[in-house]
Amino acid sequence: MRKLILFGDSITAGATHGYPTPTFSNKVRQALGDLPVDILNRGVLGDDTIGGLARIQSDVVQNDPDVVVIFFGTNDVQVPQMTATKFQANLENMLTQIGADKCVLITPGIVGPTRIEHRPLATLKQYAQVVLDVATKHDLPVVNWFATASQHDPAELLQSDDLHYAPRAYDLLLEKLAPLLRQALNTTEK
Template sequence: MEMKHNARFVFVGDSITEEGRFDDPEGVGYGYVRFIRDYLLTEFPNKNIEVINRGVGGNRIIDLVARFQRDVIALKPDYVSIFIGINDVWRQLDEPELDQIYPEKFEEIYHQLIRMVQERTEANIILIEPTIYQEDMTSLGNELLKPYVNIVRDLARTYGVTLIPTNREFLKVISNEKHPTLTVDGVHMTSTGDMLIAKTWMNAFIQEFL
């Protein structure tokens, strides 16, 4: 499957996707979305590529579905990249009094998101695995995250859409005792973490669409 000549990419997610987009004159932000945008523009100068960042800090999947029509569907994308899940776990740890989004509810809402894209657009769907919670493979957050990652993997298989195996790649890196620092606080990315997301995304995208 070849990438379209006129290609509009919409990236939607939480703060890892947002990454300064509201302060960026271009609206792209300074994280993995910018790395991907810059790669696409330089690698395919003959194509008309537009990259739109619709990340919003603090979003859980329930927040995503509430704004999905406005922030994704209405933009008529050719490619929709969805990156969500870490806050659905994080809120269980730092705000246990909230109405929590446990795996069953997470999966139910994620089905809604995918069906909205399929029914209302002709876009290709790209699902990014939630990355990590703390740079420690044995942390409680990473244990809680496992079913959410598995749900994203299962959904990609069920719907036959592209999977970006970021959790696998992050765990591979942090399994090395001398690994680089990937996050500033266990969740939000350093530039190295953003590069790892972008590299993993581009490797899967190239394999699928180029």
């Protein structure tokens, strides 16, 4: 059986009202249908690529995954010492440790009006471009979630905290992500 790890922050963790939930994992499971795959969610509330790198061996590498979804950036944009260059270096380090051929990338999305001061949309867009550039450099599947999410009213996609995702956001994300996951899971060999 294939093993898929969802690796990221509270959005990956399906945070609802401040607590992790199986929302994202369940939607991935539904989207993959009867494809035989174990799904491990390694989303951590408040995490960024710095924290992700600190736990990558125990949460990802030691689990010997076939495919890993890397979904960071929304918190990275507010880390004072973080820059787009450092964010890129952290993503590249993750790819090296996991094995780039196992990875599917997702760009950060959007936030609502009450979160814009600390997570400006222009910075989120810049970090999304970093993810796209890394995907191009390594010829990896990627979801430009920022582009998709930007076409929608934040109130349609986000919970009342203007940060975490409502079910509709995960549904839209899976429209783009599920085909990439099916392809990646069907082409990996154990």
